[in-house]
Amino acid sequence: TSPGSGTGIGKWTADQFYTMMHDGRSPDGGLIYPAMPFGSYTKVTRADSDAIFAYLKSVPPVKSANRPHELRFPYNNRQLILGWRTLFFQPGEYKSDPSKSAEWNRGAYLVQGLGHCAMCHTPINALGGSSDSKAFEGGLIPMQNWYAPSLTSNKEAGLGEWSLQEISDLLRTGVSARGAVYGPMAEVVYDSLQYLSDADTRAMAVYLKSLGQGGPPDATPPAIASAESSLLFRLGKTVYDAQCATCHGGDGKGRPPHFPPLANNQSIEMTSAVNAIRMVLNGGYPPGTTGNPMPYGMPPFAQSLSDEEVAAVVTYIRGAWGNKAGAVTAAQANQLRSAPLD
Template sequence: MLSLRQLKALAVLTGCIVAACLVPLAGAHAQASAPKTPAGAANAAGGDAALIARGEYLARAGDCVACHTLPAGKVFGGGRPMDTPFGTLFTPNISSDKETGIGKWTAEQFYTMMHTGKSNDGSLLYPAMPYTSYTKVTRADSDAIYAYLLATPPVKQPNRPHELRFPFNKRQLLIGWRTLFFRQGEYEPDPKQSAEWNRGAYLVEGLGHCSMCHTAINALGGNVTSKEFEGGLIPLQNWYAPSLTSNKEAGLGDWSIEDIVGLLHAGVSNRGAVYGPMAEVVYNSLQYLTEEDVRAMAVYLKALPARSGDKPAPPSAAVAEQRSSLAPLGKKVYDAECAVCHAAQGQGKLPHFPPLANNQSIEMDSAVNPIRMVLNGGYPPGTKKNPMPYGMPPFAQSLSDVEVAAVVTYIRTAWGNHGAPVTVKEVNELRSAPLY
């Protein structure tokens, strides 16, 4: 029987490695494109071309390339390090190589891994592999992904053993975690909903594994079902994945389906743009999905029930005083550095420069993302629908912590925005945060 202390220790580890898996490192754009199936591979893989093409599409939906490929490395060769406070995990080789990859696996073994979180030798996988979501993938889709992986070029690259300190290197600890947080089973369509809604739910909850970032990790390192999609800070990454159920954050209740599709498919829409970890997801995965599938995801996301209040609380006297003290300097910085792109009243200049007025991502309870954008800048992903994105320059070298705190406070409270002021301490803590 595992002690509560052991469970909590493992929980911190699993929470960290889940985030490490989901958020690729900077530079992934240079190598993230999955390989095209070589001619004649259908026969070599024991499958037909249509099945392999479908598997490639589904592997895109699952964003497999992001974790299983080193930057500038051979695709699906594994070996990607995932640093945690307890050591380093290395992702496995999932290429078709028979010695170091999955070339000798059977379709049954591959499905068991996806469905149960157990490797072909029966060992338990750390939940950096999102099997808690992949368990919902159907056997037919699993078989297609398997056929595709076996049809890709073999990469002879031995798997590196994890470098975890005791007791985190003991996989037996995962038994307790799985009992608490893993519910095995394929997705069951809801007969009360449309086929489009169900398709969106299958992609969002299964291959997309969206809840793993957009649901906070609790004290034991698991996602709480009752708080699903309510947002949370991604461990070790210092990016906030916003709530998809609250219109104060990224709730989509008042978005049009077209704007949601634009954001997911192109990385930009009339309501905003994606940066940071979500930009990687759009670049590696979502841009390659069909319009119909992305629309289905949008329909499902828009229908998520609101679980948290959307009315802003009135500011306290201390908050009002802090806002008043920072706002004048913030406006001065904004007029000098930001207005040329985002316009004098924060209305933006569409389609390239998103509005800051009435922008949910600016007003969220967590100010992590706007602070990081001012400090580090960034680009939306280059996609088929937006191949030459406009970006935002970094201001970490030109603005002091006080100036960054002031301008972020200003944009969070001006033009009808209802965000809270940010402190100089918050800015200083994020100044040295890793980019991804």
């Protein structure tokens, strides 16, 4: 943004800004690529749009001309966005559900609109769109190689069994007694969620908890031969005892909130093992927030563990202490070893 200058939104009006937020069109009527999440922002009220615009206009101006995009054919043809919009875009501000509480509706508005949580937590199809029928069911984040888990299933990130305080702590500080956020979600907490009011954090918690009342997903992990799985599990215990037990405990219960539990941890037991593999390979930190200003991190092990050892230790934590997730292979670990970090 470049308020006060001739670039960016410097010459935009509040009406033009709302049109962009609500309908995904620039002031000249041009179609905006849905990388800008207008599919979610269309739910934002005019009053909140005007408030955002007023804030942006208060930012010190910067003169910065937009550079031409580098999209290749056919994606450089903006008219193709018309087809995408027909299939996947439904404009309209959020409408309250009269059967739900005011707090639930406030949480739904924040999650569905300003939070645009569905951009990651809903599966993206080959056309770059998502279906309302699969909202919040989880999926691999394109280009980032992190898995955004389902918010509707308690087998993944569904929060139906969490307390409102545990959910609020996770959103606001990045850590809670039940787990911590890493990867792209850590950025969301750092850049956005930590600044929410207590009332809005609780409202989001109420809504998210209601989403997590569904059953586990039907998908099952790919089968690995029982002999190979058994070997991986035994090797994995050796690696775990040497590298992981100091922080996460021999019983997998950890020392929350700084050292998350691995036993009975939804993020460990998901069908997709992508995030667990990436954490072993790359390590990571929860975000530094006002509520958790000095986060404890996990070191990377890519430099010291082979693909077989990474697969083994992830297989172990997914099957130890009552966890019931499937084994992973060295090939899966190798594939993620060279993946982008964000």
